[in-house]
Amino acid sequence: MNTTWLFLKNMLSISIVCILAIVLGTSCNFKKDIPITEFELDNGSGKAMFKYVERFVEISPRDSGTINAGKAGQWLSREIKRCGLKPQADSWVEQTPRGKIAFCNIFADYPGETEKTIIIGCHYDTKSGIGPTFQGANDGGSTVGVMLELMRQMVEKKVKTKHTIRFAFFDGEECIGDSYSSQNGLHGSTRMANYYYTQKKDILQNVIIIDMVGDKNLVLEIPRNVTPKLAKQAMLAAMENKKAARVSLASTYCIDDHWPFVERGFSAIDFIDYTYGSTPNSKDYWHTLEDTIDKLSPDSLEKTGILVVDVLKLID
Ligand SMILES: [Zn+2]
Incomplete structure (x- = not known):
């Protein structure tokens, strides 16, 4: 296909996402009932998280700048709206090793x-x-799946937080x-980190990134290149709650979406399972056609959700 046509098609798809996000906009001026310290995810939340993932991966693959990426953005916007928040889309075009690609971050602010x-x-x-x-x-x-269900329950239970919580899908x-x-990778997180760095430096307090959290044999790690204070708090949170996913400190650095924030002086952490595979540490499902829904477990998703809530309780 002609590359100009493909590019225009992608831009059109991304524009539709933005328009949808605006049209779908909803008010979030709801009354808050329970403080975050008393908020617990429902038992069995993992099943709901799993269902979200199951539906989401019907749109596959979701390579940046493709029609499917646009569809995935539209799907996320619709689900955010269903949760009761206002979806927002930020789209832009950037140079990559494969030429100019259109990207789109989807996010929602929980006031x-x-x-x-x-x-x-x-x-x-x-x-x-x-x-x-x-x-x-x-x-x-x-x-x-973890983020949408967490968002849904926070809205439903009217959880009161001091901080505004931004759910960001990069x-x-x-x-x-x-x-x-x-010019290659971390495009969405770099875009948002730059926004806060140049325009709202004092507003952004902490960043929690999760990545690859559904493996049946979940081994969550915190890479070395995170904010140490936040890593300590997260380890503490994980140790205090037996229902939460266990985490350990990795021996290595990891380039992930937390890094653009850390680089700009923000407090940020990353939870990632870098061992995803058929046997412990084999990584043979990672970046292969084997990374399919049947490898995931609702239990791992739920435990990750509980961990994020516990960290939130400590830092809010
Ligand atoms: Zn990856």
């Missing part, structure tokens, strides 16, 4: 008592070049090929 913000973020794009049946069920899918986390660079 707190102040404008000071905590971001809970994940990516929704898939790694390109894996194959036409690549689902990215764990990598790009699992976290979408596009373009994945790089093209093997190595990240300033």
Whole structure:
């Protein structure tokens, strides 16, 4: 297909997402009932999270700049609206090793008592070049389920938070090929980190990123290149609640969506399972056609959700 036509088609698709996000806009001036310290996810939330993932990965693959990426953005906007928040879309075009690509972040703000913000973020794009049946069920899918169900229950239970909670679904986390660079990968998180750095530096307090959290054999780690204070708080939160996912400190750095925030001086953390595979540490499901919904467990999703809530309780 002619590349200009493809580009125009992608831009059209992304414009539709933006228009939809505006049309779907809803008011979030609801009364708040329970303080975040008393908020617990329902027992069995993992099943609801899993259902979200199951439906989301029907749109696969979701490589940035493709028609499917636009569809995924539309789907996210609709689900955010269903949860009772106002979906917002930020789209832009950026140079990549494969030329100019259109990206689109989808996000929603859960209003707190102040404008000071905590971001809970994940990516929704898939790694390109894996194959036409690549689902990215764990990598790009699992976290979408956790975040949407968490958002839904916070709205439903009218949870009171001091901070505004921004649920951010980043596009373009994945790089093209093997190595990240300033023009390759982390596009969506860099875009949002730059926004806060240049326009709302004092507003953004903390960033919690989750990535690949659905493996039946969940091994969540916190990479070394996060904010140490936040890592300590997260470890504490995980230890105090037996229902929460267990986490340990990784021995290595990890380039993920937390990094653009850390680089700009913000407090940020990342929870990631880097062992995703058929046997412990084999990683053979990661970035392969094997990353399918049947490898995920509702239990792992729920435990991750509980962990995020516990960290939120500590830092709000
Ligand atoms: Zn990936």
